[in-house]
Amino acid sequence: MLMTAEDYRESLRSLSPRVFVNGERVECVADDPRLAPGINGVGVTYDFAHEPAHRRLMTARQGGRTVNRMLHVDETCADLLDKLEAVRLVCKVSGCAQRYLSHDALAGFHMATHRADAVHGTDYHARFLAYLEEVQRRDLTLGVAMTDAKGDRSKRPADQPNPDTYVHVTERRDGGIVIRGTKAIVTGAPYMHEFLVMPCRTHRPEDAACAVACAVPVDAEGVTIVAKPAGRPGEAAAKFSARYGQSVGVVIFDDVFVPHERVFLDGEVEEAGHLTTSYATHHRQSCIGARAGFGDLLIGAGAMMSEANGLDPERHGHIRDAMVDLITITESFFACGVAASVYGVASESGTVMPEPVFANVGKLLLATRIYDMHRLAHYVSGGLVVALPGPDEDHNPQTAASLAAVLGGRGDIPAERRAEVARFMEDLTVSHQAGWYSVISLHGGGSPEAMKREIWRNYPVGERADLVGQLIDRGVYDAGQRVSRQPGRCCARGCEAPDRIAPEAAE
Numbered sequence: 232m233l234m235t236a237e238d239y240r241e242s243l244r245s246l247s248p249r250v251f252v253n254g255e256r257v258e259c260v261a262d263d264p265r266l267a268p269g270i271n272g273v274g275v276t277y278d279f280a281h282e283p284a285h286r287r288l289m290t291a292r293q294g295g296r297t298v299n300r301m302l303h304v305d306e307t308c309a310d311l312l313d314k315l316e317a318v319r320l321v322c323k324v325s326g327c328a329q330r331y332l333s334h335d336a337l338a339g340f341h342m343a344t345h346r347a348d349a350v351h352g353t354d355y356h357a358r359f360l361a362y363l364e365e366v367q368r369r370d371l372t373l374g375v376a377m378t379d380a381k382g383d384r385s386k387r388p389a390d391q392p393n394p395d396t397y398v399h400v401t402e403r404r405d406g407g408i409v410i411r412g413t414k415a416i417v418t419g420a421p422y423m424h425e426f427l428v429m430p431c432r433t434h435r436p437e438d439a440a441c442a443v444a445c446a447v448p449v450d451a452e453g454v455t456i457v458a459k460p461a462g463r464p465g466e467a468a469a470k471f472s473a474r475y476g477q478s479v480g481v482v483i484f485d486d487v488f489v490p491h492e493r494v495f496l497d498g499e500v501e502e503a504g505h506l507t508t509s510y511a512t513h514h515r516q517s518c519i520g521a522r523a524g525f526g527d528l529l530i531g532a533g534a535m536m537s538e539a540n541g542l543d544p545e546r547h548g549h550i551r552d553a554m555v556d557l558i559t560i561t562e563s564f565f566a567c568g569v570a571a572s573v574y575g576v577a578s579e580s581g582t583v584m585p586e587p588v589f590a591n592v593g594k595l596l597l598a599t600r601i602y603d604m605h606r607l608a609h610y611v612s613g614g615l616v617v618a619l620p621g622p623d624e625d626h627n628p629q630t631a632a633s634l635a636a637v638l639g640g641r642g643d644i645p646a647e648r649r650a651e652v653a654r655f656m657e658d659l660t661v662s663h664q665a666g667w668y669s670v671i672s673l674h675g676g677g678s679p680e681a682m683k684r685e686i687w688r689n690y691p692v693g694e695r696a697d698l699v700g701q702l703i704d705r706g707v708y709d710a711g712q713r714v715s716r717q718p719g720r721c722c723a724r725g726c727e728a729p730d731r732i733a734p735e736a737a738e
């Protein structure tokens with residue numbers, strides 16, 4: 232059954248997670264206005280699956296049924312491309328729709344469980360396929376609980392003074408395992424149906440207790456979520472983020488029992504590392520789609536702001552240049568996402584993973600260029616995006632009319648319209664929510680160093696060196712064609728090789 236946004240909101244009522252926001256216990260997640268922008272964002276992925284214009288992109292066939300694209304495990308390169316475009320679509324409407332994380336984790340679990348079974352003779356893959364079927368049938372939303380609190384970054388898990396900085400297995404019982412520890416950053420935590428728990432780094436054998444992957448209902452006994460409000464709820468100036476924005480939560484697992492059928496790795500260190508990197512590769516490609524959607528918003532707002540200012544990019548070259556730079560950044564990292572799809576890599580579990588070099592290059596580009604995107608948006612907009620008096624002034628009889636008279640720009644565009652666009656731009660590029668978009672771009676899906684390591688690990692540098700080595704050996708440089716070196720000659724031209732330097736000449 233494909234839910235609508237309203238069905239999804241209603242489904243949250245049947246759950247009773249232990250959630251705190253701003254120091255207060257949340258009574259009902261579905262009704263708390265501080266979480267509404269996040270629920271609205273996830274809701275876009277549900278409603279778009281029903282809209283005729285988006286249905287093809289937002290749904291897929293798997294296991295004999297139609298499933299939401301965000302829960303589909305990719306089988307072809309075309310699937311990867313559809314997912315990339317679907318993520319851009321939902322994020323250009325919602326800023327961040329969270330649910331692509333569900334997709335990326337399901338893909339990683341599919342690959343890692345298959346690999347673990349092949350090596351260890353376990354039955355994780357069958358368990359996972361049964362779980363996947365249930366998730367798709369119930370059209371759930373899954374939070375990704377990957378990033379551990381990590382404590383002292385210079386120490387590995389087993390060396391941490393507080394073991395609870397990493398989620399780890401504390402006990403094995405007949406029917407399942409018990410986990411405890413902390414996942415520090417989980418997007419949308421309060422309004423997920425379940426969490427997919429997985430390691431955030433590769434582990435050594437002595438850290439095997441942390442090599443655990445499992446599914447935990449959001450309201451399982453022992454789970455506590457300490458979250459921030461989603462977006463900028465209730466703020467009149469927040470043109471976008473009062474409606475859409477994601478909460479981020481700390482998720483504490485305090486001796487949580489997980490039954491065997493929901494355990495997908497337990498101590499298999501190698502395969503847990505494989506899970507982390509394959510999830511990350513999928514997720515970095517999704518981040519590309521998400522931030523391209525954000526780029527669409529900035530490009531649109533930049534065009535409207537310069538128009539409201541009375542400037543025509545056709546006539547004012549520096550405005551056009553800034554807009555072209557903004558477009559170039561957005562579309563160049565998106566193109567990496569397309570390339571990662573087209574060159575997708577088949578996995579042994581029967582799925583297809585984005586090509587890792589392109590996925591990581593694209594994510595690295597967006598992580599660092601997000602700050603340039605904000606600068607360019609500010610450049611074309613002017614200072615009004617931070618200087619405009621607040622929305623209450625729009626209703627002040629003593630100032631509203633005179634402000635409207637002088638704060639207009641182009642004559643045929645009302646001052647209120649210019650103010651609205653300026654506030655939209657402020658919301659996306661200046662407010663604390665704007666900072667959220669910067670930091671999620673930089674660190675979400677892994678910090679830049681993680682991408683650099685993956686690019687270096689996967690790029691065929693050796694092949695490139697061999698290529699140049701072969702060219703040098705074949706002496707193709709001189710005339711651009713193959714030439715051979717004669718024995719006894721120093722080069723292809725035929726010079727004789729010099730004798731050894733005579734001892735007297737060397738004195």
Ligand SMILES: Cc1cc2nc3c(=O)[nH]c(=O)nc-3n(C[C@H](O)[C@H](O)[C@H](O)COP(=O)(O)OP(=O)(O)OC[C@H]3O[C@@H](n4cnc5c(N)ncnc54)[C@H](O)[C@@H]3O)c2cc1C
Binds near residue numbers: 375381416671674679
């Ligand atoms: C808005 C937002 C939403 C997110 N959503 C999710 C989510 O839904 N689920 C999830 O699991 N995660 C999520 N993340 C977490 C994201 O994956 C992490 O932020 C990222 O992996 C970096 O980890 P960290 O924040 O702990 O920073 P750190 O790991 O502390 O990194 C900070 C800096 O220190 C460096 N560093 C760290 N460790 C070392 C070391 N041992 N040696 C040398 N340098 C080091 C890093 O390279 C980086 O430059 C989200 C992040 C953000 C910002």
